[in-house]
Amino acid sequence: MNKAPMLLQARGIKKDFFGNVVLKDINFTLEKGQIMGLVGENGAGKSTLMKILFGMKDITETGGYQGDIILDGEKVHFETPFDALAAGIGMVHQEFSLLPDFSSTENIQLNRESVNYNVTSEIFGERLNTLNKKEMRKKAVEAINKLGVDLSPEMVVSEMPVGHKQFTEISRELSREKMKLLILDEPTAVLTEKEAETLLKTMRKLADSGISIIFITHRLGEIMEVCDKILVMRDGCIISELEKDKTNVREITKAMVGREVKGISENKRENSDAPEIMNISHLWVNMPGEIVRDVNLSVKKGEILGIGGLAGQGKLGIPNGIMGLYQAGGKVIFDGKEIQLNDAKLCLKEGLAFVSEDRRGVGLLLDESLEWNVSFTAMQAQDKYLKKYFNGLIKWRDQKAIEEVTQKYIDELQIKCTSSKQKAKELSGGNQQKICLAKAFALEPRLLMVSEPTRGIDVGAKALVLEALKKYNQEAGTTIIMVSSELEELRTTCDRIAIITDGKVAGILPAHTSSEEFGYLMVGAKDMVKEGEK
Template sequence: MPSVPVVLKMIGITKEFYGNPVLKNVNLDVKQGEIHGLVGENGAGKTTLMNILFGMPVIQETGGFSGRIVFDGKEFLPREPRQAMAAGIGMVHQEFMLIPGFSVTENIKLNREITKENFLSRMFSRKLETLDMTTMAAHSRKAIDALAFEGIDEWAPVAGMPVGHKQFVEIAREIDKENVKLLVFDEPTAVLTESEAAILLDALKRLARRGIGILFISHRLDEVLAICDRVTVLRDGEIVAEKKAGETTVIELAERMVGRKVGGLRVPDRVKLPETGEDVLVVEDLAVNMPGERVRGVSFTVKRGEILGIGGLAGHGKLGIANGIMGLQPASGSVRFLGREISLNDPVSALRAGLAFVSEDRRNIGLLLDEALEDNLALTAMQVHGRFLRRVGPFTVRDPGSIRRYALETIKEFDIRTTGPRQIVRRLSGGNQQKVCIARAISLEPKLLLVSEPTRGIDVGAKQKVLEILHRLNREKGLTIIMTSSELVELRRICHRIIIMYGGIIAGILPPDASDAEFGLTMSGERSAERSGEHETTR
């Protein structure tokens, strides 16, 4: 189609973070007036691609990228977001970049204020000109009306608005910029109610008709198909499909998104579970108010000797569950372990009951980075069970002998690469730090181990080792494990059942051998929509 000019062309974009390739030779183009969908799992590289387009500093700080960007017919190499904005690229953020105390108009016109002269400005400088609030308000009204959303008053303060309205203010700000040629929407409907989402999608189509190119990132595949002209699927930093919207289906997209990744990860067979396993953990109506990972009421059980997986896209609450059970994030509901109620919001209660947790936030919650390896290993067991202590006169102090013995055993058993038990854990590699975290949890001799994102940010060899460790603990010691991970492949390798979270509730519980399409659909919320009657009540 030579008739429609191309607004944005990204050619052969390749990017590495510390030797890990996150984008491999990605080509993407957006035509004038086109809505182009971009879908992919978390970690597929969508955010990195957008960061490159916007010239976010993080890209330059980590060694830049290779490939070319052509924007509006010109070579374009943004080094900071300002340049991207000046060139005519607008971004609607997932998190709102609005100033709560300002009115809608002030937010829309921030830093692009319309001013008029007064006697001070004539005497000194243009910086002292008065704001022309009337004109500014009129412009804002026009931008809001263009979205066909009447619910917003241009004079109202942003603080206290419903999230949907804030989202519209964000969009209005972007389309108010006169030179805007390309708009990027990063999951714009994630926070909207259904009717608001419908209005937004309409507005997007209208914007496209005005000749603006739109890049639409979303996990909701039905939406993508409904409004996009073309859809690109990104998986592991590679483009695996580029389809016309009319020529594909939700199922095909879901399949492509998840895909079967054949890595070097091999784990021996799962242990067969007896059909009538005893439920060791019973979770009822657990709601967790974890920022960014809210859980809105989930109920499930865990059988003795099982590895239960929890998966789902980022922000849909999978991380909230373990943090809620362990009392680290404010939670409500009921959690019973071996018949005993665990009091929520109290980490000691969970730890005493025999639960142990390996946090997803390794560097902040998992480790004392500037302490020796052996002290990291021993500290939790010392606090919770009084292990590794001896008496010196009237004092009960740490017992260096037993700590050293345990540390040496652990280093050998988990194959931790270190210069010795006194090495500071900050100096260890990510994979070895993760082994320390798991070993510390094991030092509690737990009856149930919760691990979150055990393989995040570590290299392939270490991933393999960590999965093997978990598998071995399960097989040899019969340890029951709840494993939360963004890496669906890994969950499918070692788990017996996998809970998929969507929108803070359980979208489905799948066996590991369910089809790619089924996982894809469940993760993108298509399946929970079918059964919405059941879930509306728990919201």
Template sequence: MANGSPLLSIQHVSKDFYGNVVLHDVSFDLREGEILGLVGENGAGKTTLMRILFGMPVIAETGGFQGSVIIGGSEVHFSSPFDALDAGLGMVHQEFSLIPGFTTTENIVLNRESMRPSILNDVFGDRMSILLRDKMRERAEKAIGKLGIELDPDMLVSEMPVGHKQFTEIAREIDREQTRILILDEPTAVLTESEAEVLLQTLKRLASEGIAIIFISHRLQEVLAIANRIVVLRDGHVVKDTPNEHVSMRDIASWMVGRSLGETGARSEGRKFSDIALKVHHLWVDMPGETVRDVSFDVHKGEIFGIGGLAGQGKLGIPNGIMGLFPAGGEVILEGNTVPLNAPAKALAMGMGFVSEDRRGVGLLLDESLEWNIAFTAMQVHRQYLKKVLGGLFSQRDERAMEDLCKEYVSLLDIKCTSTKQKAKELSGGNQQKICLAKAFAIKPSLLFVSEPTRGIDVGAKKLVLDTLHHYNRDFGTTIVMVSSELEELRSICDRIAIVDEGRIAGILPPTADISEFGLLMSGAAMEAVNA
């Protein structure tokens, strides 16, 4: 890591955003070749700070900011992200910004395509230039090669698993030759542990070539593994700026939340169940990027049943198929009744709920209020939060009941918002995830599928979400099927954990099983041993 004057200096930055002061006099430096770990709870101000740094329009639209941003010794005033890109900043956002109908290659070189002039250029300008697709593909393969992973340059983004989308985003920034500062906002949130390890090694390699990196993550072990220095934000203040020396996960967590947090471990208690709530026989699902070939398992009534496995092996496809979001076949039986597949409304009406891993694409009505988001499914499926008018001739929304419902979940899940009337798109990613959970809880399901419930959520909020799932399971008897890329998360809350490999259940283990047993199932080694 190079020493000397800072490549980037953020000085006394403050920001009032959507009625809240979310940044208070924030200052820190970033040097060439340095990896800075930026951590904090959801709502601490991390994403807003990066939006300021990257010249996002929402900052100017909400009154700008106080303070200054200095790059290479000169103060900068970005009016758009294009200005930031020209200055050598690259950013990978928490939510994807890819074009679904374009290929990996086309997204990586977007707006910087390799072209040669045609004879029509003199008349019609550069837009008549001819794309050099071989050159574009070569550039894309070079950027992908730097990541050290396998990506199909010709695959459409719409057909990719989420992990591949994240690598495509990062490859796009690597392809920009002028990139001097790379900002990554939760880059590993959708990656498996093996994919995340590849990414961390790639970032270290980029830093050794002189690129300065701001690494934002809720996976504290990754911050400790990669960062040269750690900056902690809490309630918009920098509460810690320290070299990564003799720092533990417990230290960072305590700085983030202002209190000590206990370590989570494997669930030790063994609960006994008798009745079967859900039977899944020979399920297949046609979901892009997911392989669900022949999945069979039973879930006991009152159980928290976990499903884990590597990306693309089928774990996310299972709930999406059962709930009718993608074409599926096989047999699913809920409490003795056959669940009609490919019919989401019927699945919900039978008493099943679903929290999707894609909170923005599937989970939320981004332009509607929190009240409307939380009550929507209960209103549509069970006709709740409606009141009859004109003797029952018509129904209209019961605004008071919707507000009361929303307040209940804002309190229960500690959702950081200005009011229940706030639009869902204005919340931080972690608080949006809590709204998705609240929407599912509001229909009082007998069985709840939860996919990646803590994706992009900080350590304090993660414990809150897991505690809430535990609370609904214990106090209301809700049967829960939880899909997660975080094995330790599954081990902390589940009664049993199924590992999916190549579209089938490789095995089902108790949470107390040795970690190596889970690793064998994920790698396919256990199945190979059986078939040997």
């Protein structure tokens, strides 16, 4: 069998940010039509390497990089993403870069719109051209069809469920002409299992057509299913280059973290006699992409209650509605007192806290320090980390207390950073997630809601985050409601799990119940369930 021609070579790539070395002598090759899996813990340098390949401003504005990038036999150096796009490289980023008030067609064809020429534009210039919406829609549909998904070309991004936003991003790249290399950074993190399966099949088809793909994901099963070879990064270096047929998930995991990763200890508690701490009745939430129409749920004091279900069925809407991020109605009783909905600050004062699934849009102050991120909400809502003078008339932040609490959670959650003064936007996605968790812990809530706490983070960090939640629950006695798309994650962390289907609670089962039973609830087959509250 003849070896495929070489598309990409990286030689001696090095990069530092203000003296902090993040990439050290990176070398690899990628053949045409090859899918390369790129794995590593958060902070290993994966995203920085891809930013170099794609000419991102984060790289050019911080002194550039050392080493050479060879594309199709020619040395290239991209100053902007437009240079990379012109050379045939497309990238789907971990965080969405869509225009929320535009349709999927408009986003897919952005900056490449088809236009109608007319007499006026011939005289006064191309600004007076009109959009050829029919042609734009045709091209958008062609790109969507390459993915093989059910995505409306007319749907506005702000009204889409999160999976459809991801497919819009990918369709935008597939619609470009002369695509040679597609970089996918955590593309399946927000997708359901079925959606992820569709994407993996599409990736294989694209590779068979000659397009090379760099696939970054923490889901190692997907890596084993679709990739031809696997690069493992750790601490800014390539530790291993593995052939899929000569390795396994265990070997990859050990190479990633430099140690054996222990499984998450299961909860086997029975809290049937515990008193009720929260009662949710007839809750509805107006959240785009989510159906929350009539949720009735009782939460026991001191438990970890899991909330699962298929995408768009309402699980994400429940905590967002209770905490006032989206308009909600119904009744929520917390510790015997009715919580006023649609007021986030009041919820915080009553002892509730929330870690959102949208860490960048809701969870973080990206341009502020880690200290400010960890302490700010507690400072605003609870007057914590403040020095008070003249009987409280004057308040001033207690810098020593802020530094201490931030360093405490940096150590406990093993957050990779240069110092507590570093800006949140400079951290990797997984470390940003840990800062969101630290911010919630700093509030010392009586009830903590966490939504998709391990989305987009690696296996080592995932185990650490879940164990941190369980430790916080056991040591502080804090009740936790955990929303996740990962059923096995819920089963190993929670005491009970409620499945949401069509905006309602389909049933509640003990966490040790088989996956099959939970599956019945997810697809609306209650009659098949043998135990639990159906």
